[in-house]
Amino acid sequence: xxxxxxxxxxxxxxxxxxxxxxxxxxxxxxxxxxxxxxxxxxxxxxxxxxxxxxxxxxxxxxxxxxxxxxxxxxxxxxxxxxxxxxxxxxxxxxxxxxxxxxxxxxxxxxxxxxxxxxxxxxxxxxxxxxxxxxxxxxxxxxxxxxxxxxxxxxxxxxxxxxxxxxxxxxxxxxxxxxxxxxxxxxxxxxxxxxxxxxxxxxxxxxxxxxxxxxxxxxxxxxxxxxxxxxxxxxxxxxxxxxxxxxxxxxxxxxxxxxxxxxxxxxxxxxxxxxxxxxxxxxxxxxxxxxxxxxxxxxxxxxxxxxxxxxxxxxxxxxxxxxxxxxxxxxxxxxxxxxxxxxxxxxxxxxxxxxxxxxxxxxxxxxxxxxxxxxxxxxxxxxxxxxxxxxxxxxxxxxxxxxxxxxxxxxxxxxxxxxxxxxxxxxxx
Amino acid sequence: xxxxxxxxxxxxxxxxxxxxxxxxxxxxxxxxxxxxxxxxxxxxxxxxxxxxxxxxxxxxxxxxxxxxxxxxxxxxxxxxxxxxxxxxxxxxxxxxxxxxxxxxxxxxxxxxxxxxxxxxxxxxxxxxxxxxxxxxxxxxxxxxxxxxxxxxxxxxxxxxxxxxxxxxxxxxxxxxxxxxxxxxxxxxxxxxxxxxxxxxxxxxxxxxxxxxxxxxxxxxxxxxxxxxxxxxxxxxxxxxxxxxxxxxxxxxxxxxxxxxxxxxxxxxxxxxxxxxxxxxxxxxxxxxxxxxxxxxxxxxxxxxxxxxxxxxxxxxxxxxxxxxxxxxxxxxxxxxxxxxxxxxxxxxxxxxxxxxxxxxxxxxxxxxxxxxxxxxxxxxxxxxxxxxxxxxxxxxxxxxxxxxxxxxxxxxxxxxxxxxxxxxxxxxxxxxxxxxxxxxxxxxxxxxxxxxxxx
Numbered sequence: 050x051x052x053x054x055x056x057x058x059x060x061x062x063x064x065x066x067x068x069x070x071x072x073x074x075x076x077x078x079x080x081x082x083x084x085x086x087x088x089x090x091x092x093x094x095x096x097x098x099x100x101x102x103x104x105x106x107x108x109x110x111x112x113x114x115x116x117x118x119x120x121x122x123x124x125x126x127x128x129x130x131x132x133x134x135x136x137x138x139x140x141x142x143x144x145x146x147x148x149x150x151x152x153x154x155x156x157x158x159x160x161x162x163x164x165x166x167x168x169x170x171x172x173x174x175x176x177x178x179x180x181x182x183x184x185x186x187x188x189x190x191x192x193x194x195x196x197x198x199x200x201x202x203x204x205x206x207x208x209x210x211x212x213x214x215x216x217x218x219x220x221x222x223x224x225x226x227x228x229x230x231x232x233x234x235x236x237x238x239x240x241x242x243x244x245x246x247x248x249x250x251x252x253x254x255x256x257x258x259x260x261x262x263x264x265x266x267x268x269x270x271x272x273x274x275x276x277x278x279x280x281x282x283x284x285x286x287x288x289x290x291x292x293x294x295x296x297x298x299x300x301x302x303x304x305x306x307x308x309x310x311x312x313x314x315x316x317x318x319x320x321x322x323x324x325x326x327x328x329x330x331x332x333x334x335x336x337x338x339x340x341x342x343x344x345x346x347x348x349x350x351x352x353x354x355x356x357x358x359x360x361x362x363x364x365x366x367x368x369x370x371x372x373x374x375x376x377x378x379x380x381x382x383x384x385x386x387x388x389x390x391x392x393x394x395x396x397x398x399x400x401x402x403x404x405x406x407x408x409x410x411x412x413x414x415x416x417x418x419x420x421x422x423x424x425x426x427x428x429x430x431x432x433x434x435x436x437x438x439x440x441x442x443x444x445x446x447x448x449x450x451x452x453x454x455x456x457x458x459x460x461x462x463x464x465x466x467x468x469x470x471x472x473x474x475x476x477x
Numbered sequence: 478x479x480x481x482x483x484x485x486x487x488x489x490x491x492x493x494x495x496x497x498x499x500x501x502x503x504x505x506x507x508x509x510x511x512x513x514x515x516x517x518x519x520x521x522x523x524x525x526x527x528x529x530x531x532x533x534x535x536x537x538x539x540x541x542x543x544x545x546x547x548x549x550x551x552x553x554x555x556x557x558x559x560x561x562x563x564x565x566x567x568x569x570x571x572x573x574x575x576x577x578x579x580x581x582x583x584x585x586x587x588x589x590x591x592x593x594x595x596x597x598x599x600x601x602x603x604x605x606x607x608x609x610x611x612x613x614x615x616x617x618x619x620x621x622x623x624x625x626x627x628x629x630x631x632x633x634x635x636x637x638x639x640x641x642x643x644x645x646x647x648x649x650x651x652x653x654x655x656x657x658x659x660x661x662x663x664x665x666x667x668x669x670x671x672x673x674x675x676x677x678x679x680x681x682x683x684x685x686x687x688x689x690x691x692x693x694x695x696x697x698x699x700x701x702x703x704x705x706x707x708x709x710x711x712x713x714x715x716x717x718x719x720x721x722x723x724x725x726x727x728x729x730x731x732x733x734x735x736x737x738x739x740x741x742x743x744x745x746x747x748x749x750x751x752x753x754x755x756x757x758x759x760x761x762x763x764x765x766x767x768x769x770x771x772x773x774x775x776x777x778x779x780x781x782x783x784x785x786x787x788x789x790x791x792x793x794x795x796x797x798x799x800x801x802x803x804x805x806x807x808x809x810x811x812x813x814x815x816x817x818x819x820x821x822x823x824x825x826x827x828x829x830x831x832x833x834x835x836x837x838x839x840x841x842x843x844x845x846x847x848x849x850x851x852x853x854x855x856x857x858x859x860x861x862x863x864x865x866x867x868x869x870x871x872x873x874x875x876x877x878x879x880x881x882x883x884x885x886x887x888x889x890x891x892x893x894x895x896x897x898x899x900x901x902x903x904x905x906x907x908x909x910x911x912x913x914x915x916x917x918x919x920x921x922x923x924x925x926x927x928x929x930x931x932x
Binding site for chain 1: 485486487488527528529530555644645646647648649650651652752753754755756757759760852854876877878881916924928929
């Protein structure tokens with residue numbers, strides 16, 4: 050029986066590899082991120098250059114088969130997304146490959162034939178076309194094609210001074226939340242729509258283990274959201290719309306999932322406030338358990354951040370009505386002038402007395418940025434630089450310990466979901 | 478100015494569309510049904526991704542025997558039609574038999590098996606064509622039910638349709654509550670609807686893309702995909718006729734047609750497939766006449782259009798001893814086709830070829846516009862050949878070089894003269910988010926959401 054990954058090998062890329070396999074890009078600390086990107090770029094360019102050599106040789110062989118040994122003029126035109134410097138390298142490589150095939154490249158007035166090579170591309174391939182003109186005969190066309198990579202590697206901008214982003218994992222499938230288990234070795238839980246994957250940190254990289262499947266007995270809503278909460282009596286609970294999965298204590302790790310409308314913890318467990326999530330939507334209904342002081346509900350909201358004060362906590366809700374709602378247990382204040390996105394997370398930088406809220410920029414069609422604010426006198430004041438991302442945030446949750454947040458954004462160029470840890474550092 | 482907390486998609490709201498087409502039905506098997514609309518209701522076993530590669534939809538995986546004549550498609554579990562019936566292999570097989578009577582389709586448990594008389598390595602890609610959507614037909618085949626993100630709630634054939642969100646959609650309920658479609662709206666009516674806030678999304682004709690952008694409307698365009706071509710009713714009957722057809726091809730100034738008539742809304746071409754699909758179309762642009770076997774215009778520099786070259790056209794025409802007088806048919810209700818037909822007539826006259834315009838079906842050649850049905854290069858070429866009534870292309874081992882050879886053979890039949898590939902476009906209100914236009918010109922609404930709407 051043919052496996053599904055084999056069936057398209059004749060002319061299409063293997064399908065199973067596209068929609069089944071994970072493609073984790075494992076990166077660790079922020080300083081290493083840059084090195085990792087550099088190495089990745091270096092390796093990718095070496096790999097591409099190697100591919101070019103093979104394609105150059107293939108095209109040179111085809112050209113030589115048409116012209117035979119002799120002298121030709123070579124004109125290379127680039128109408129693809131290949132960079133001009135790469136195109137120049139390809140021209141040189143092609144000349145060398147032609148020489149290996151007995152075809153020497155000279156000026157047109159000394160050449161018996163003119164070879165016009167156009168570097169083109171289609172949806173799936175780089176397509177190189179050689180039009181070989183010998184005398185007044187019709188041009189003869191030779192074509193070679195090599196697959197285009199799914200996406201070019203695009204390094205993130207440098208980490209800012211105070212708001213640090215540490216890359217954790219990147220993959221084509223959505224990541225809903227990530228939780229790091231400190232210890233030896235360090236482990237990380239990544240919640241997806243259909244599985245929880247346990248990663249292990251070794252030699253500076255996160256290595257994925259076998260995913261633990263989450264079976265759904267009804268469709269998930271669009272813009273699926275989910276949260277992992279680390280527990281004391283068992284490893285973790287995973288919250289998904291209309292469902293809770295509790296990790297088993299046995300080894301190997303398993304999940305017991307069941308339909309549930311139990312409220313999801315807001316911020317971290319330490320705050321003791323939970324909220325009901327609409328099981329067929331992407332927001333919280335607004336009903337709070339047990340509530341904030343005398344307030345048992347908030348307007349329906351996408352996310353919430355708690356900023357503890359001396360005698361109370363100020364809760365900020367990003368409402369589905371597009372407004373920020375500030376609740377302190379007694380008062381409900383609506384902020385209509387603050388243009389933030391729908392995801393907020395409360396964090397506490399160790400060197401500051403006040404807590405901070407991480408907020409993303411609003412807008413559509415453009416990449417998001419994250420920035421930390423403090424709410425002195427209920428007016429937000431930026432306390433960090435704006436960290437520009439290469440895509441739109443899809444998840445932002447406070448991490449256990451409240452000193453960091455996990456964020457997931459969808460890279461607008463690669464299409465991958467990238468999870469990262471956001472921390473606020475002082476004095477940098 | 479964006480309002481706050483708007484970056485996460487909103488559920489709810491009604492998306493209002495105004496389109497030019499006036500289909501009597503959304504049945505994907507029927508001719509003339511807009512694929513973008515049909516796909517809201519009906520789904521295929523396989524979908525193509527942005528690169529034209531097959532991906533699972535109603536089938537989760539598939540296998541073929543080594544000869545690619547027998548395929549097995551394993552069905553997604555837990556999918557229901559809008560009428561509540563579960564997706565099963567019997568319904569899928571019946572649907573595929575209806576759209577492909579020449580296939581032997583066998584239902585077997587959680588899969589369907591398809592057997593074809595010849596090797597079909599492209600079958601998964603074929604199954605992504607809209608006409609292969611899975612349709613459940615009941616009540617004497619009048620009532621149609623699909624599995625897509627929206628269900629037909631109300632329809633007034635050719636005038637109006639209302640679709641409502643499929644709450645049980647297997648890939649997640651769509652953000653929108655409903656979609657209202659107004660059919661048969663001309664370009665002016667559509668633009669007016671958008672400006673008056675009566676429509677959220679409208680189609681923009683290629684010739685209006687430039688203006689719509691200049692007037693600061695939000696416009697999304699496809700790659701150049703819709704082929705405008707002259708198609709002869711029969712093969713050439715003599716060498717003279719071959720020269721005459723080549724002369725006609727060279728005489729047409731497609732760059733001027735694109736710049737003046739289409740306002741840059743397309744791209745001149747000498748190829749059937751656009752370059753973004755094949756990667757080699759520019760070869761035919763430079764040597765379109767070469768493909769037609771003409772020595773007169775051989776060897777232009779790569780990428781330099783050989784069209785509108787009156788000297789070459791006259792040289793070619795001189796080689797034809799008996800110049801025919803042809804009737805050029807076109808659809809008079811299509812304004813842009815009529816204007817292009819008039820241009821073709823003038824260009825031909827300048828090169829000494831006589832054309833008479835005709836709106837009847839009995840013409841020597843026709844000016845046609847043909848939309849791309851697939852972003853897969855092999856299936857796209859095969860479908861174009863079928864529509865142009867050309868012989869099926871023989872693509873050999875499936876390489877790009879083989880595809881080029883197959884397309885060259887089609888062009889060397891002298892039956893079709895490709896002129897332009899036109900872009901498709903939609904304009905939308907700023908409240909519409911995540912509307913994607915695929916390279917082949919179809920648009921996807923399944924992830925669209927509206928801001929400023931109450932849930």
